[in-house]
Amino acid sequence: MGNNKAVILLSGGVDSATCLAIARAEGYECYALSVRYGQRHERELAAAKAVARALGAARHLVVSLDLGAIGGSALTDDIPVPKGRSEDEIGRGVPVTYVPARNTILLGLALGWAEVLGASDIFIGVNAIDFSGYPDCRPEFILAFQNLANLATRAATEQGIKFTIHAPLINMTKAQIIRRGLELGVDYSLTFSCYDPSPEGRACGQCDACQLRAKGFAELGMSDPALRVGE
């Protein structure tokens, strides 16, 4: 290893903010990476910046990538974001908010930056419980990427670096994630999760991301602090 740097993928939502707090609590010097990938709004990048600062990231890098050119998702294309789906509907199948190959691409960028930094640890806040049915949030995907990382890089093949992909939230419910983050001092009023905010950057409250988040806070007997601040 030689250092304790880690790259943390940071969208600015509840999960990635908690993931950053966990990496910090484990003693890593945290390099937060956000990707401007043609999301419909810039609001979540502003949240990522605020979260990175509040949680003491050594650096916050934003990389631009025009995923809109590829399309195929309600998050990057002209496809409506589904609203008001029931818990059953959210749990069933892959929704149109799935961005094709997103986590493969995001982890690829994190791997490139880790190699430049000399870091061997990468954190991603994927979740296979209260998630939205995305295939690239499953444990077998994370393991396959870790295997790839250790073949793909000069760091691994010439310098003997062994990359570890950490997915500390993968088996937690949203409520468990929030509880852990609160213990670690995460200020969730800074985070932002909505797939389809108003032009003023207010959360819709109806998309899958808003609903999963609200359910997590409700299970802890709380209201969503980001919504309270936004009102």
Place this chain on the structure above:
Amino acid sequence: MGNNKAVILLSGGVDSATCLAIARAEGYECYALSVRYGQRHERELAAAKAVARALGAARHLVVSLDLGAIGGSALTDDIPVPKGRSEDEIGRGVPVTYVPARNTILLGLALGWAEVLGASDIFIGVNAIDFSGYPDCRPEFILAFQNLANLATRAATEQGIKFTIHAPLINMTKAQIIRRGLELGVDYSLTFSCYDPSPEGRACGQCDACQLRAKGFAELGMSDPALRVGE
């Protein structure tokens, strides 16, 4: 499968042009993908466009990605491109023109586009013989990515698509690649490989890419048609 579409990563150099010609000869409808990733010059994207048109690609998509923000390579950062290295030097170790995690990221983008198109085949012109010592040009890397692709996507997990990553040049010398391309009608005067062209877009003739290319043509008793055209 359901269709015969393939995504072909196309940089505009000798290898990717040949790879596109091979995919076409195998009967695929070819979707060429180039990435503007902060290369020092736009010359190679112009070459990619000309090659895609000449070889009858159904579409040529250019995706922008700011790899310069990550840095760590002579191709995207402020590091000098090595010139005039001997064959022995070129074969030894990973050079500074290595872009951290590049093929992981490029294949991730190709996978995303393939999923949107409903394609199950991806071609990449990597080469493990007359290559520059890049870890992400080896067969074990390609296999690991294929394994990842079949876990990462909705196409694979919900629609039963089985992705294949084709690397038809992986065991060929540069001369064999060029001979195959000439048989398939590739016009190499359209291609461009130089890592460090002049401001007018002329190849330097001295970087590893220029030298490997020149050696390939020389072994076939030819001069490089791109250089002839450029003079």
